[in-house]
Amino acid sequence: MADKPKYALVGSFLTQQEIEVALTMWNRSKRNFARRIHDQFILPNINRIDAALGQKNDPMFLAFLVEYAFTNAAILLGDDVGNTGNDPA
DSSP states (O other): OOOOOOOOOGGGTSOHHHHHHHHHHHHHOOTTHHHHHIIIIIGGGHHHHHHHHTSOOOHHHHHHHHHHHHHHHHHHHOSSTTOOSOSOO
């Protein structure tokens, strides 16, 4: 019997601060977003992330998962995901 698929919310492996910075990155430029998330947040913290998720993970897959989540949020919420309107211009 195959293992049940595991589900992970972005907040289960990135910190609130990392998510906030990622949202700023997303709103500034979507170009190479997954690669930038991989390089800045996931790869340097993969041991912490693996422990949080309870398994070994492919860092690039997790970066694509973040990009997928942000893309879906942008479709549902509008292009400025996470923009509260309180950020200085």
